[in-house]
Amino acid sequence: MSQIETFYDVMRxxxxxxxxxxxYCSLTAAxxxxxxxxxxxxxxxxxxxxxxxxxxxxxxxxTCCSESFIRSAHPLAKDVVLSMISLDYDDTLMAAAGxxxxxxxxxxxEKYKGNYILAxxxxxxxxxxxxxxxxxxxxxxxxxxxxxxxAKAIISWGACASYGCVQAAAPNPTQATPVHKVITDKPIxxxxxxxxxxxVMTGVITYMLTFDRLPQLDRQGRPxxxxxxxxxxxxxxxxxxxxxxxxxxxxxENARKGYCLYKMGCKGPTTYNACSTVRWNEGVSFPxxxxxxxxxxxxxxxxxxxxxxxxxTDLTQFGVEANADxxxxxTAGVVGAGVAAHAAASILVSAQxxxxxxxxxxxxx
Amino acid sequence: xxxxxxxxxxxxxxxxxxxxxAGDATESDVASIRRQTSVYVYEAxxxxxxxxxxxxxxxxxxxxxxxxxxxxxxxxxxxxHQFVFGYIRFAHFAAAYIVTIGFLGRIYWAIVGNYHARQLxxxxxxxxxxxxxxxxxxxxxxxxxxxxxxxxxxxPLAHIAMFGFMTLGLTFMxxxxxxxxxxxxxxxxxxxxxxxxxxPLVGGSQALHGxxxxxxxxxxxxxxxxIYAAIREDILSRQSIVSTMISGHRTFKDDDPN
Numbered sequence: 001m002s003q004i005e006t007f008y009d010v011m012r013x014x015x016x017x018x019x020x021x022x023x024y025c026s027l028t029a030a031x032x033x034x035x036x037x038x039x040x041x042x043x044x045x046x047x048x049x050x051x052x053x054x055x056x057x058x059x060x061x062x063t064c065c066s067e068s069f070i071r072s073a074h075p076l077a078k079d080v081v082l083s084m085i086s087l088d089y090d091d092t093l094m095a096a097a098g099x100x101x102x103x104x105x106x107x108x109x110e111k112y113k114g115n116y117i118l119a120x121x122x123x124x125x126x127x128x129x130x131x132x133x134x135x136x137x138x139x140x141x142x143x144x145x146x147x148x149x150x151a152k153a154i155i156s157w158g159a160c161a162s163y164g165c166v167q168a169a170a171p172n173p174t175q176a177t178p179v180h181k182v183i184t185d186k187p188i189x190x191x192x193x194x195x196x197x198x199x200v201m202t203g204v205i206t207y208m209l210t211f212d213r214l215p216q217l218d219r220q221g222r223p224x225x226x227x228x229x230x231x232x233x234x235x236x237x238x239x240x241x242x243x244x245x246x247x248x249x250x251x252x253e254n255a256r257k258g259y260c261l262y263k264m265g266c267k268g269p270t271t272y273n274a275c276s277t278v279r280w281n282e283g284v285s286f287p288x289x290x291x292x293x294x295x296x297x298x299x300x301x302x303x304x305x306x307x308x309x310x311x312x313t314d315l316t317q318f319g320v321e322a323n324a325d326x327x328x329x330x331t332a333g334v335v336g337a338g339v340a341a342h343a344a345a346s347i348l349v350s351a352q353x354x355x356x357x358x359x360x361x362x363x364x365x
Numbered sequence: 366x367x368x369x370x371x372x373x374x375x376x377x378x379x380x381x382x383x384x385x386x387a388g389d390a391t392e393s394d395v396a397s398i399r400r401q402t403s404v405y406v407y408e409a410x411x412x413x414x415x416x417x418x419x420x421x422x423x424x425x426x427x428x429x430x431x432x433x434x435x436x437x438x439x440x441x442x443x444x445x446h447q448f449v450f451g452y453i454r455f456a457h458f459a460a461a462y463i464v465t466i467g468f469l470g471r472i473y474w475a476i477v478g479n480y481h482a483r484q485l486x487x488x489x490x491x492x493x494x495x496x497x498x499x500x501x502x503x504x505x506x507x508x509x510x511x512x513x514x515x516x517x518x519x520x521p522l523a524h525i526a527m528f529g530f531m532t533l534g535l536t537f538m539x540x541x542x543x544x545x546x547x548x549x550x551x552x553x554x555x556x557x558x559x560x561x562x563x564x565p566l567v568g569g570s571q572a573l574h575g576x577x578x579x580x581x582x583x584x585x586x587x588x589x590x591x592i593y594a595a596i597r598e599d600i601l602s603r604q605s606i607v608s609t610m611i612s613g614h615r616t617f618k619d620d621d622p623n
Contacts, residue, residue, distance in 0.1 A: 218552065220565050228552045230570070244449035246438045254438055263435060269548075270570035300569045312433065313575040324575050325433070328582025335586045339593040342506075346597055349508050 007046040007209075011079075021046070027074045028206050031199055031278075033225055038210075045210045052209055053108055053116040055147055056090035059140045060133045060167045060176050061122025065158040066092050068195035072202040073282040080202045085209070088116075091135075102136045105143075109150055117208065118151035120144065120161045124182055125174035132174035141182065148183045153214060155189050155204065156180065159297055162190035162222075169303035180221065187214055190221045192273075194297035199278050200226045220300075222272065231268035231294050234276040237261070255291060265309035266293030273298040380622035381515065387494040390517040391480050403605075403614040404517050406481045410474045414467050415610055421464040422584060428457035429581050433574075458546060465539050481518045488528050495521055513602045515623070517615055520602075523594065530587040534580065541577045545570070 005013075011021055025042040029035070034042075058066075070077045070093075087093065088108040091101055108116060122140075125132035130139030148154060156179045159165035167176040180188045191204055204223055207215045215223040232238065240246070240260040247255040247264050262269070268276070271294050275286040287294055295308040306314040312323045322330075380398055384390035390404075397404045407415075431453050441447045475483045489495045502522040504510040514520075519527055544563035547556035548570060567573050599606040605616045 219562060224552065230548060233549070233551075239444040242451035242454075243444040243447035244435060244439055244451075244453070245444060245447070246435055248438060259438065267571065270574060272570075296571065299571065300565070301572075305569070305571050311571065311574070312578065313571055315575070324578040324582070328579060328585065331582060332585050332589065335589050339589055343593065343597065345508065346601060350601060353511075 005051060006048060007051055008043075010051065011046075024075060024079065028203075028210075031074045031203050032207055042206075042210050045212075049209070049212070051086040053088050053112045054085045054090075054119055054205070055088060055105060055108055055116055055151070056093070056119040056121065057140075057143060057147055058091060058135070059120065059122030059124050059144065059160070060174070061158070061160050063092060063121070064195040065121045065160075065201070066090075068193075068198045069157075069201045070198075071281065072198035074199055075202050075206060077198070077202060080205060085117075085205060105147070109147060113150045115152055116150070117153055117155060117205075118147050118186075119155045119157055120179050121157040122160045123164060123168065123176050123178050125167070125176045126182075127173070127175035132176075144179070144182065148186055151186055153187045153189065153208070154179060154183060155191060157191055157201065158196055159192050159194040159302065162192040163300045163302075165194060166303050169301075188221055189214060189217060189223060192222065192227075192298040192300075194302075196298070197226075197274055197278050197280060200274055226274040226278070227272045227298070229272065231271050231273055231276045231288070235260075235268055235288060236276065237288060258291075261288060261291075261293040262311075264293050265307065265311050267296030267299070267305075267308075267311060268294040270311065271296040271299050378622045381517070383494065383498070383623065384515070384517060386492075387498045387521065388489045388492050389498070389519075389521070394480075394517050398617070403616040405479075405613055406518060406609060406615045407613045408474075408478055408482065409613065410470070410478065411482055412610055412613055414471045414474070417467050418464060418471075421460045421467065422588070424456055424460040425464065426581055426585060426588075428453050428460070429578075432457060433578055461539075461542050461546070464535070465543070468535055468539065484518045484524060485527055486532055488525060499525065513598075515603050515617055515621075517604075520598070526587075526590065530583065530591075534583055534587065538577065538580045538584070541573055541580065544573060545577060 008021065011024075012018075016024075022039070022043060025046065026036070026039045029038045029042055032038075072080065089101065089105040091097075094101060094104070096104055122133075124130060124139070124141035124144050126141060130141035133140040135143050156162045160167065160176075161179045164172070164176055164178050167174060168178070180190070189204065191201060193200070200223075203226065204215060207223075207225075215225060218224050218228060220227075232241075235241075237258060237260045240258075241262055245254065245259045247259050247261050249255070250264065260266070266288065268288060275294070276288065279286045279289070293309070296302045296305065299305065306312070306323070310323070312325060314321050314323050315327065379395075381390050381395055385392065385395065394404045435450060435453075439447070439449055441449070472486070475486050498514070498521040501510055501514060502520050505513050506522070518524070540560055540563060543556045544560040547554055547561045548564075550556045552561070564570055564573055567576060595606050595610075598604075599608075603618050603621075605614070605618075609615050
């Protein structure tokens with residue numbers, strides 16, 4: 001293979017006009033929240049930079065991240081896969097299979113040592129030496145470690161790779177472990193969600209490509225541009241929250257009017273994601289807009305955080321299913337009863353002592 | 366002792382020896398009892414803090430309960446002009462600021478105030494006499510000790526309770542509360558810079574909400590015990606309790622020196 005093609009080369013080769021290319025650049029800038037001044041920068045990067053090789057590996061997962069990714073509208077996943085990145089290995093999207101596919105993986109690692117991005121969908125189970133997830137006849141955890149060794153950076157796609165998701169839910173029999181607890185010596189970008197929003201996924205890749213650096217991350221390692229605010233902070237039903245107008249039951253008049261779903265256990269107030277701004281399926285809608293509360297899929301340990309319809313977590317460590325309110329009320333009740341009983345005993349005891357001292361006084365007299 | 370004293374002079378009696386050993390009373394407290402029938406324990410800033418704190422915590426518990434379990438939906442006006450839940454949250458945050466600043470002021474007063482102003486922040490775990498008094502006080506509450514003892518400051522059991530519920534408990538509520546507040550204030554806000562790290566530490570926003578909510582019940586339990594114990598001690602013990610937090614003076618009901 002001669003020189004690696006630039007993004008622009010590939011796009012032109014596919015019959016994309018320059019006009020469409022510029023449109024694409026401005027849409028991408030808008031999707032990333034960048035000003036118009038960045039459009040020529042993106043265009044310039046696309047015209048001059050060689051495509052970034054990406055290895056996309058799959059551990060314990062359901063492929064919902066891939067399903068979401070291929071539905072990206074701005075930029076189109078097609079553009080990302082075929083034009084922007086050089087997706088050299090992705091066993092669900094690639095044409096090759098079996099030995100050919102594994103050979104492609106080895107080729108890429110060899111050829112682009114230290115320069116490729118490793119995208120991880122799913123996570124490795126560590127129990128039984130990783131036998132619960134086998135890729136190409138070997139435990140996935142070995143493939144992950146092997147591919148991570150020479151990667152420039154790692155993207156943890158989805159709740160699985162970022163936090164563990166359903167396969168890591170208690171009691172976690174396979175010991176499914178998020179990527180950052182297995183690979184500790186590489187920069188890791190967490191893009192949580194089950195799945196993450198398509199435009200968020202392509203947006204993160206486009207950013208890394210355009211600026212040749214990691215996006216700014218928050219304390220938990222998530223890109224700030226998509227995860228710095230809660231669903232709640234940008235929810236279009238927020239005025240009803242502040243007004244104290246809530247849906248009280250799924251089929252009531254307030255539900256029909258589109259009031260706040262707080263009382264129905266909406267987890268928007270505790271969930272960091274871009275659903276209420278970017279939305280889903282080309283910006284058509286998102287769960288709350290469709291009348292259902294947020295289930296908090298992009299939060300750490302969301303399967304263990306109690307019911308999808310309750311914002312107060314069940315505290316299973318108390319042995320029985322009990323939440324903060326029930327524990328609190330029970331404790332306050334017990335203490336209250338104890339106080340009442342103690343008060344009654346105090347009155348009895350002091351009355352008795354008084355009677356005794358009177359008696360002894362009269363005896364003395 | 367001067368000749369003008371209204372008390373019968375009795376220089377042979379050395380009052381409250383055990384209290385001095387246990388760290389409850391100072392020599393000047395003892396001297397005070399020789400001159401007058403009370404000891405000035407709680408200075409004005411401590412008393413003002415106590416009542417502001419009590420009021421603030423009450424507002425925080427009530428509004429906190431409503432934030433977790435909102436009142437029934439109200440249809441007063443269209444959403445733009447109706448701000449019921451917003452006001453409830455405003456009251457919670459405003460009271461939180463008042464309690465926090467009050468608590469910082471209380472810490473300051475522990476440094477510059479009198480001996481008893483420090484009692485809330487230091488448990489003399491190293492003092493053998495202190496533990497003896499704790500055991501006595503536990504026996505008193507189990508009706509095993511026949512007579513209560515005199516204390517100038519907090520009784521030793523109350524001392525531990527105050528330290529646990531207020532010093533540690535209130536600190537936890539302030540830290541967790543402002544970590545939650547930082548979610549709305551946004552990344553880069555002072556609350557986020559100071560307390561934002563707490564959220565990932567406990568495993569996320571929902572988990573922290575749960576802990577903060579449990580903390581409210583901890584405070585409710587404290588209120589129950591505190592008010593009951595204060596009134597009970599006021600009636601059954603040998604010193605004033607309730608009025609002390611109003612006037613600052615601890616008065617004793619008898620002249621027994623121990």
